[in-house]
Amino acid sequence: MAKPEAVTGSKNVLSIALELQMGGIPLTRCQFLIPFIEVLNETGAPTEGLLDKFCLPTSVVEKAHLFIPILPTIQFVEVAQRAQGIPDIGFLAARQMELCHLSPRMLSALAHAPTLFAALQQVCKLASYEDTNLRVWLEPHGDHIRICNRLTGTTGLPNLEHSQWLQLIFPIHIVRHYVGARWHPTTIAFESGYTPGRETRALWPNSRFLSGQPASWIDVPMSYLSLPSPGEVPPPAENTHEDDPASHEMIMSLKRMLPAYLDQGPPSLGEAAEIAGLSSRSFQRKLATAGISYSDLVDAARYENASRLLRDTQVKVIDIALSSGYSDHAHFTRAFRRMTGVTPRQFRRQTRLTEV
Structure with missing residues (x-):
């Protein structure tokens, strides 16, 4: 099996992997690779060959709850995007994600959270069940609160926007669960130096996009935090041993x-x-x-x-x-x-x- 090619940038994958060795291999759930594969399949991309090239499983749908390494996943997405000429592939993948695609443990915790604030605290606590090196925290900012996230140990890695779109879309879905499906954040900020394309920005006309931030984040009005839960969250998209009726x-x-x-x-x-x-x-x-x-x-x-x-x-x-x-x-x-x-x-x- 061929080894993945290093992605160019201020740091390459090998140097970051060496930095992360003491903390283990950073992993993400197969669930988060599936929407990228679906986008690529629609373009007729040689998806299976690319997955094999980057040492990733070639069949992931039935393995949604299992984990794969994050760094080769990001490389795979970037190389495939360039080869197929697909703009904003992270955004296209994020559009296919719904609240039910979170891990069963996260969904269970959200289901029993009585307020939006309590739900966001659970997200901070359980973020590593989605990506093992994902950190989520809350930062007050005037009359808003920022829901911040970043993958620890990946500073300087290029093309992080692919994963950052997914890390941002789930807090948006959680807030919408309490506020309504049409809610959108005033600001969507990326840690990477990425700027969304014109078509992407047109679909979020009331949101301001920022890049090159210390972390990725969206903002939520403080007044929303005490909103009560409107009811149970949707059941998980996959069945696992964690699901205990x-x-x-x-x-x-x-x-x-x-x-x-x-x-x-x-x-x-x-x-x-x-x-x-x-x-x-x-x-x-x-x-x-x-x-x-x-x-x-x-x-x-x-x-x-x-x-x-x-x-x-x-x-x-x-x-x-x-x-x-x-x-x-x-x-x-x-x-x-x-x-x-x-x-x-x-x-x-x-x-x-x-x-x-």
Whole structure:
């Protein structure tokens, strides 16, 4: 099998691979190669031969949940794009991606996130389940928050825009899940020196594109962070051993049960495990498989109770705190802010303004 040719640039793949050796081989899910292959197949490209040249699997559809090396994948995409004369192949591939193409673990965590802010925190926590060296974080910027991402250890690698388009499209889909399908970010920023072509920009007429940034990012209004989940996210596009219907049913039962206990204190983890008919260890393992912890479930139940009372009643904040299982106003405010990005009083004010 022929070895991949090095891509020219300020750093080549070999030098970056040497830098990454101590941290292991950076990997991405086969799922993220599939849309590029579909774009290339539409042009009649010799896709199978190119995949073989870059030491990539020649059949990936049935392996969507498995991992392949990122660096040869980026090389493959760039060489294929040039050979076929396809402009903005990263954008074309990103257009085929949907929320359901995220890993089952990520989708499960998003499904149980009560607010957009909590969902974005889960994305930061679980990003490595998509690309093993992907880092995602949130940066406040005025009245917006930036959802930032970058592949660690790849500074100087050319053609990163191919992967950056995919890394940006998923936060956009997540925000749209809460805001609506027509939402678009004010700014779409790339770490690479890439500038989208005219046709690509025409499809995002209200978005400003930036290049050469310290990281790739999109911006979201701060006021969106406290938006509640509109419902369950779509099921994963592929079936894997991580998909456990029994765990899902157990979690849904716990979410229905916990509100009845909030004012007197929720069951301990051990008590909840006993109610579920499991040992504490098995109980925790089932939750972990779904990408969630018992404390996450308790926090979500407390938030849903508190947000409903803040939104729909005139009950005092301290009384809402106590009914949600918090011992005092300060503890409640800190916990609520972790979940929404705003204080309970700010949340009440925002929801009243929205209703006017």
